[in-house]
Amino acid sequence: MTVTFESLGVPANIVKALAAEGKTEAFEIQAATLADTLAGGDVLGRGKTGSGKTLAFSIPVVARLAQAKADGRIRRTSGAPTGLILAPTRELATQIAAALNPLAQTADLVVTTVFGGVKQGRQVEAFRRGVDIVVACPGRLEDLMGQGIVRLDKVQITVLDEADHMADLGFLPGVTRIMKATPADGQRLLFSATLDNGVDVLARKFLHSPTLHSVDEASSPVPAMTHHVFEVAPDRKNDLVAELASGSGRRILFTRTKHQARKWAKKLTSDGIPAVDLHGNLSQPQRDRNLSAFADGSVRVLVATDVAARGVHVDGIELVVHVDPPAEHKAYLHRSGRTARAGSSGDVVTVCLPEQRRDVAQLLRKAKISVSPQPADARSAAVDELVGERAPRVKPQPVQPAQAGSRPSQSRPARGGGRGSAGRSGSGRGTSGASRTGGQRSAEGAESRRGGDARGGSARGGNTRGTAHRGTSARGGSARGTGSRGGSARGGAPRSGASRSGTARNA
Template sequence: MSFNSLGLSDALLKAISKKGYTTPSPIQQKAIPSILEGKDVLASAQTGTGKTAGFTLPILQILSQGKQLSHRPVRALILTPTRELAAQIFENLKEYSTYLDIRSTVIFGGVNQKPQVAQLRNGIDILVATPGRLIDLQNQGLISLSKVEILVLDEADRMLDMGFLRDIERILKVLPAKRQNLLFSATFSKDIKKLAMGILHHPVHVEATPENTTVDAIIQKIYPCAKQKKTELIIKLISEGNWKQVLVFTRTKQGANKLTEAMISAGIKAAAIHGNKGQGARTRALAGFKDGTLTALVATDIAARGLDIPLLPHVINFELPNIPEDYVHRIGRTGRAGASGEAISLVSPDETVFLRDIEKLVGLKLPKEQIPGFEPDPNASTEPIKPGQGRPQRNSTPKKPKTDNKARSNNSFGPRRPSQNNDRRSNR
């Protein structure tokens, strides 16, 4: 199948050809025709499946063929959980709208709002936003969502994990009741299905891969390791393997910083990316990782969500995630675009429960390989990690962080405590 068979306009086909794409991915083949028909869509798609083009292309076509208003109100709203993903979607929109009279912009927290407000005042057709900054600007009366025709919730599972449910509900209240809704999620928990039922109307369900499965092209390995020897082992793997690019996941921001410092001391060019890093530092770290200046990028789960790193050869779980679905998201960073990839997990005895849950989710007994000198103590406790870093209660609403900014009142979203960094939850 070619893009020509999906019903896309000549202007979009020209932009697609310019990028060198000829064959749509499975999620694009399934989602684009349904979206063009104006149907609500519930899509199961992991990062790296081409899902972004799966909704940006048809949205661009629908809006370009619709009635153009002189003041250009926001007609399509794309909500995403993180800054990085929002920026990636915006770049996608810019590239595909090269030959169209469609304006788009992106807004997120952690940066000065003035340039974003200036873009909005000039009039835009498509807005990509993280929930915190969107609510903040709407509370200030700087944006109207009354003309939205299409709503996209991208990576909806992650938005719920990060505690954005109440923000999503506030935003939904000010959108027109009559609109097209598109929900994309890598996994479908009970909470996601409940959210979808409240938003979507007779949706078409499409999926690129079966729920909660891992990519076949990824070689997965487990290295049992004493907890205190993990840093030494990861340095050994990178140095002796002469790896040029490796994405490393830690469970906490503090852990990411500590591991990065140890790598740098060992002569490995590394940088950390997490919520305590400013947007400029995060952007520089990602750019350096992509261009080869950095060998290792050490990230927390949420900070890495939405990162677009093509042909990534290695992913290392320095610590296993508490939530098994996050393992699928992590290793899905490699093995893309037909290339093979390797996902290695360093597992200490106190992560035994996490490993068991992951194997149950993916339906595989992951192969183990013991590296001499790094064996865990056979008498070490297999109890899960300490409280505060353990498994969250799945049926509870994630707690929101306290904020220190002066609350604004009399707004259409109801009471909220905005902070100077409105997307703090998205930056762990």
């Protein structure tokens, strides 16, 4: 039975904005929850990835804040948002904001995002001007709260999205502190694929007599998703993966490690199949650029680690390839959920080496997926049928040589665990966007890393990336150079040499 947004009581301005994007009929999770959320009740919504949860909470957030604003019960105040949406990763926060903005604009509500991995200046300025709705990752939000830049005592409605993933990443202590900072009588909405790992405790603690809406089992596969297991000899795996990537539609290739994601994106591009990578070692501008290229069709292939298993919400992904089978079944389901979203169909391929046969069988059994492995290589008929129309090969663009006298970037990944000391005051420990609050380290990507934006102090780290400030070294390994502001670099084999900027560079 077709259920329209209008029939569910969604305000006319929001219905119009949704219709402009071709969204006129509510998905199951939206139809199940909107009556309660629009009425102001607390709701616990459980639905698998790709079921439409983002709109299920975005609509009531905008509708209820718009009504409160019209009634004069709230007003935009510097540093005090009235709507809060918490998300586990910056990719997800960015995409929630993208879905939320068209609705918020109809009610003159201002939306901003808050996450680590970028300098906080723009976020601080947004709060200074005044924000109605903030979509935030827990770590950076706690940082800003601790600095007195943002307070949550005016929040009318709070949403926890992908609560189970926040639990997996160790965010629940921070989420608990954030929730305690919001008014106890505010409306709370919690959406999650599962209710384990402490999510149920969170719901009992902060939701008041919530209505539970569960549209499917936590582990239920998407009916429109077809699963395949291709068993391939080790020496033929690379050719098979390249063939799977060669189709004309969008596809995501998942790897276990950041190194493999980089390697595959580079290899495919050099072979005429433009690809971008997505993993925890990328800066936020790099992530945004790569995701944008994938979303707008500039490239058709995204090679990602599990950082993208819940953070990528792009329509029209026809194929997901598990280049490396994931470690556990929940990761398999979330990776696979990038395709067959919101009623569309899609295919999922697991590339399996003979020695992985037993582990893959166990993985699929736990995920409640019934599929028989089949021998395959790049020339198999099953592969040819699945890939379909091949995209034209694209000649790789030549790399432009660096200009004479240009200086290397200060934000390149480090190669070692050296230590640089410099700067004007004390020592700092950088986390490249991952923050420590109350002794807890928060990783706003699914893969956290150390080192980074250590201001006026020392940056320590293994595989680090960051910006060095006033004689600060942010790269590990052997150091060279001395700073002009009293900074020195040590660690590994030191080399002397003047540095105009005071930046200690470690090889």
